[in-house]
Amino acid sequence: MFTGETHKCKKCGAYFLPFEHNLPCPQCGTPSTEFYDFVSEAATGLQIHKRDYGHYSAAGFFVGGLPEHIFLQLCNAFDEIQDHSDFPTALRRYLDGSDWGDQKYLSSHIYDIAVRVREKLAA
Numbered sequence: 452m453f454t455g456e457t458h459k460c461k462k463c464g465a466y467f468l469p470f471e472h473n474l475p476c477p478q479c480g481t482p483s484t485e486f487y488d489f490v491s492e493a494a495t496g497l498q499i500h501k502r503d504y505g506h507y508s509a510a511g512f513f514v515g516g517l518p519e520h521i522f523l524q525l526c527n528a529f530d531e532i533q534d535h536s537d538f539p540t541a542l543r544r545y546l547d548g549s550d551w552g553d554q555k556y557l558s559s560h561i562y563d564i565a566v567r568v569r570e571k572l573a574a
């Protein structure tokens with residue numbers, strides 16, 4: 452379902468998805484030289500789930516690489532808070548409630564992606 456690769460920051464080794472051109476690494480801020488339009492793919496995936504299942508999350512969704520992992524987070528987050536009047540605040544609270552271990556930077560990375568995916572879904 453997802454065509455792009457997980458990007459690894461050349462400087463600090465953090466894994467992320469460069470969903471915009473020159474996206475700064477969410478951990479150290481070094482701009483990425485790669486681009487992967489994950490926002491469009493995730494928005495499409497969410498729309499398909501909503502159409503087929505009536506909600507965003509899908510039971511038994513296979514978790515593979517980082518794109519799948521982040522997509523799963525988006526599915527659950529959107530089911531939980533999509534209709535919240537203050538989406539950014541609810542999203543931040545939702546992500547802060549997860550245990551990120553040593554990948555805390557992924558919380559803000561997913562936040563940035565989710566805000567853009569929501570704009571795309573609303574368009």
Ligand SMILES: [Zn+2]
Nearest residue numbers: 460463476479
């Ligand atoms: Zn980095």
